[in-house]
Amino acid sequence: MQNSLLPMPGLSLRPPQAVGMGRGFGFALAAHVLLVVALSLSVQWHSSTPEAFEAELWSAVPQAAAPALTQPEPEPPKPVVEDKPEPPKPNVQELQAQREAEIAIAKAKKREELEAKRLAEIREREKKEKLEKEREAKEAREAKEKQAKLDKAKLEKQEKDKKDKAAKEAEARQEAARKDMLKRLQGLAGATGAADATGTAQQSSGPSAGYAGRIKARIRPNIVFDVGATNPVAEIEVRVAPDGHIISKKLLKPSGDADWDRAVERAIDKTETLPRDIDGRVPPVIVLSLRPRE
Known part of the structure; x- marks a missing residue:
């Protein structure tokens, strides 16, 4: 116990604490507060609001008032252009992928063009085949009509030939009857021709067969x-x-x-x-x- 009450060796070297420090600080604070109150009262005593008066002025000769001052319209604000950061440069893999994508797009476009060309050729071929079929059908129709006309003309000719043949046969029969009658008359008149002679004279005048x-x-x-x-x-x-x-x-x-x-x-x-x-x-x-x- 005795050792604990003994002063420490380091504390004996500090200066002693001043007496009445708290009381002096309180007096200083009170003085400052009083000073602030006094200043604010002096400012309010000297400041007062003056009374306002309004008057209208009239001229002997009427005068037109000047146009009111117009403020120019403010210019529209310029768009703020933000500085866009530069896009990052693609690396080798991205460039390769982009190149492959462009090649794929070009191939797809080429395939589309070839397909469109093929479809156009198919349509053109179908059109030509259609025209060819129409031409063949027209030619077949015309040939059929022509054949029908030929058949009709042939039938008409056959009918005409039959009529002509019948007329010729009738004429031949009449001529044979006439010649037979003439032969009988010539035989009675003393003709010298053979029995199968076809002449009409009493005596033959041409040379013989040999x-x-x-x-x-x-x-x-x-x-x-x-x-x-x-x-x-x-x-x-x-x-x-x-x-x-x-x-x-x-x-x-x-x-x-x-x-x-x-x-x-x-x-x-x-x-x-x-x-x-x-x-x-x-x-x-x-x-x-x-x-x-x-």
């Missing part, structure tokens, strides 16, 4: 000509006197081989006289058709 062959047999030995591969035909008109003497000759239709034509003409000149027909007469004009091989 007379031309007899004339050719007379002329052919006088022909001098080398027979070749061709067999041309020369047609010659010969005029003869009643006794069979040849008066003149005329080449009606050349054979195309001048040597053969000249050989025939020389042979006729050598023959000089033609034989008589079976009735003892010689036709005044005879037309001969001669060829190298007969």
Whole structure:
């Protein structure tokens, strides 16, 4: 206990505490409060509100009042442009992804263009096929109409041919009856033709059937000509006197081989006289058709 009551060695070196410090602080605070109150009372005593007066002034001559002052309209506030921060630069992966996206978009656009082109070609082909079918249908319709017209014309021609044939047959029957009647009349008048003769004269005036062959047999030995591969035909008109003497000759239709034509003409000149027909007469004009091989 005795040791606890002893003063500590460090405390003995501090200065002693002043006596009456709290009382002095209180007096100073009271003095300041009194000073503030006095100042505020002095300010209120000197300040007072003056009375206001209003007066109107009138001029002897009326005058127009000046226009009221107008304040200019305020300019609209300029938009505040905020400084946008620069976007961050893409890295290699982002650039690669962007490039791949652009390539994919370009490919998709190319596919769309190809698909649109393909659809356009399909529509064009369908249009051409439709036009072709319409053209074929039109041609088939026109061909059918044309065939119908041809069939109708054919039927009309057949009907006409039947009528013409019937008319010709009727005419032929009438002609046969007329000829039969004429033959009977000629037979009664002393005609000299055969039973199957079709002439109307009492005596035949033309050459007989074998007379031309007899004339050719007379002329052919006088022909001098080398027979070749061709067999041309020369047609010659010969005029003869009643006794069979040849008066003149005329080449009606050349054979195309001048040597053969000249050989025939020389042979006729050598023959000089033609034989008589079976009735003892010689036709005044005879037309001969001669060829190298007969």
